Amino acid sequence: DIQVTQSPSFLSASVGDRVTITCRASQGISSFLAWYQQKPGEAPKLLIYAASTLQSGVPSRFSGSGSGTEFTLTISSLQPEDFATYYCQQLDSYPPTFGQGTRLEIK
């Protein structure tokens, strides 16, 4: 199975900050990576697919990059509604494993 490691596990930031979350795959997965946002008590929401393509309706302050084994999710200017937990998921092969999550909290 492909292992997916996210860092950091926890991030404290302020409104307006630029933040970056990293996801590393244990082997090359081309661009088959998705990012999700989950708020407490809610289902996850697809933000980015194919490593860098924004899902319809997702604000442009979110961006993704990377290919192969290293990927990043960047939020250019944090808004209050962005404080949540973020997960990456590799879609190269089954099982489509998730990263362990990054909890983004208000400083």
Added chain:
Amino acid sequence: DVQLVETGGGLIQPGGSLRLSCAASGFIVSSNYMSWVRQAPGKGLEWLSVIYRGGTTYYADSVKGRFTISRDDSKNTLYLQMSSLRDEDTAVYYCAREVVTVGLDVWGKGTTVTVSS
């Protein structure tokens, strides 16, 4: 409007069985790949199973041989039959639509399964 609604969760004793349902509206289940994902209390997301349009299925090692994914095309509904349940199966169970190489683009709100004596 595209929507998924899970039902069937509850409290079940270890070793017991439970069937979860996921009713879809706004799209056809049998024309899509459909998956189950779970989240244990305070933990991350764990992919469990997928059923392809043609009926091919895949499972995570953690549930293989105990869980069975299926669908009823006449009811536009996805199912997860769970047996030999363990304490560690306690989680919120989500169904989701999977788009190949894109990810899980539609999610239900989840149903809670608690395995405890």
